[in-house]
């Protein structure tokens with residue numbers, strides 16, 4: 001058995017999901033004619049409590065079209081220093097929107113309304129114009145952290161005071177909803193735009209959604225075309241996303257339980273350490289003590305045993321649970337890790 005814990009993007013479509021894809025009704029989505037894409041967009045607008053939604057090829061495109069639609073070149077975007085839009089989207093805020101980033105510090109990917117208030121630029125022609133705040137929930141580099149509704153509400157208050165827009169990078173929004181027991185709209189109501197991925201824990205092969213007002217979605221639609229993300233018979237992909245929303249949301253609780261089980265086992269092992277309080281959803285970061293080796297050497301030693309994880313820093317490893325990792329797989333990973341460390 002191969003236990004691939006590198007990321008929740010490695011999931012493969014199940015036979016039932018493939019069946020749904022194979023039988024999807026399709027049309028040309030650039031003309032707005034794909035009935036399955038239209039059904040997905042309506043379903044997501046409702047799920048996320050917005051007027052409209054648009055299907056896009058990736059989470060990066062969802063974030064970047066949202067940024068482009070709500071900023072002007074020279075504007076500044078306020079985000080966490082560990083955010084995905086900053087580290088993992090190829091410099092797109094600068095490259096595609098001409099925006100600089102104002103980066104905030106904070107434990108586990110979180111920041112406060114006071115930090116945003118301090119970061120907002122005064123209206124003076126020397127400064128960039130503060131335009132947008134981006135919140136990532138769950139927070140990937142933060143360790144799958146969930147935001148509290150109170151913290152977001154306070155940030156919304158500051159955003160309103162200074163006329164800033166707010167974007168939610170909700171690549172793993174459903175993980176946060178399941179972990180916290182919140183309805184998605186309890187989170188999304190604070191945001192002007194919301195993105196969410198189908199190709200992470202939800203298990204679809206491709207695709208993300210942006211939800212917002214009808215007017216903003218029209219702008220996102222234009223930038224999707226400009227960025228090369230217009231798709232034709234995309235109903236085949238939208239069918240997978242619809243299937244994922246139907247079948248793969250509630251089961252995220254299993255991934256969270258598996259991540260916790262893994263983290264608790266790691267906490268009892270020699271040579272490694274994990275902050276158990278930081279494991280809220282499906283992502284486990286743990287540290288390798290230098291005496292044992294490096295993150296990379298430990299991952300290399302696990303690989304021939306059929307357990308894949310990734311080193312994310314010299315002494316740090318990431319393991320992510322998802323729908324292709326069973327409890328049995330987690331037990332195998334635990335045994336392999338323990339045996340490797342005891343040697």
Ligand SMILES: *Cc1c(COP(=O)(O)O)cnc(C)c1O
Nearest residue numbers: 058059060061084136140169171
């Ligand atoms: C995965 C991810 C994205 C989108 O990544 P793509 O590879 O472009 O789909 C965006 N934000 C976060 C927090 C992510 O983890």
